[in-house]
Amino acid sequence: MNLLKNILLSNYIDAFRNEAIAGFDALIDAEISTDTFSFYTSVASVFSSKIEGETIELDSYIKHKRFGIEFQPDYTKKIDDLYNAYSFAKENSLNENNLSEVHKLLSKHLISKNFQGKYRNQNIFVTTDDGKIEYVAALPEVVSTEMKLFFEDINQLLNTSLSFEETFFYASLIHLVFVKIHPFNDGNGRTARLLEKWFLAEKIGDKAWFIQSEKNYYNHHQNYYSNLRVLGLEYEDLDYSKALSFLKMLVQSLNS
Known part of the structure; x- marks a missing residue:
């Protein structure tokens, strides 16, 4: 593997709780879902957006999406x-081209059209609310190469038989590595959380879309961000041996 290394896999499996499998098996779609409306897609979209600072509430969004109640466009777009x-x-396979299409869709009102679905060619710094740099993403000249290696790893995993525990481990690692590369000008967090669940669905079926991981990340967003920060300040110097706390957050969604 190029980027998705298994250095923490044995530690992860040791910490994996048996209840997680039971929690996954118990997942079912919500009664409110229809052929044209998905409750759990709404949950994912709302809470992934709230992590990024959107003020939308789930109840309001369901009224908008399921029952056609109108709100100001800026509130829901x-x-x-x-x-x-x-x-x-x-509805589509996980690959690099389709990831670009996903980013085009989710970034429609985030960035200008010429940046949608395209890897960045600018430096990216993640800053705190008071303007301090807390992370320096991969340099723009290596982004395309890193993403090529990233998808080589994903393709290998998609074509490899994985245990339930291994599937969750690599889904979390995909989320983490993608965020650290930070390949787009904006929308990286939203894309990473979607990508994590997309990989799960490819490996263990559509029931994965019912996991409320985005809601769990939002409810524990301080831990979410601190677990991201602990790996280091710059992409080139990241220490993935410190990633276990982050990797465990996805499976905790099954029992939260």
Whole structure:
């Protein structure tokens, strides 16, 4: 493997709780879902957006999406875009071209059209609210190469038989590595959380779309961000041996 290395896999499996399998087996779609409306896609879209600072509430979004109640467009448009991206992923295979299409959909109202679905050619710095740099993403000249290696790893995993525990481990690692590469000008967090679930669905079936991982990340967003920060300040110097706390957050969604 190029980027998705298994250095923490044995530690992860040791910490994997048996209840997680039971929690996954118990997942069912919500009664409110229809052929044209998915409750759990709404949950994913709302809470992934809330992590990024959107003020939308789930109840309001369901009224908008399921029952056609109108709100101001600015209140719902970014969440609608993300909902459409999840819907696209549910109907299409996970590959680099389709990831570009997903980003085009979810970034429709985030960045200008010429940046949608395209890897960045600018430096990216993640900053705190008071303007301090807390992370320096992969340099723009290596982004395309890193993403090529990233998808070589994903393709290998998609064509490899994995245990339930291994599938969750690599889904979480995909999320983490993607965020650290930060290949797009904006929408990286939204894309990473979708990508994680997309990989799960490819490996263990459509029931994966019912996992409320985005809601769990939002409810524990301080831990979510601190677990991201602990790996290091710059992409070239990241220490993935410190990633276990982050990797365990996905499976915790099954029992939260």
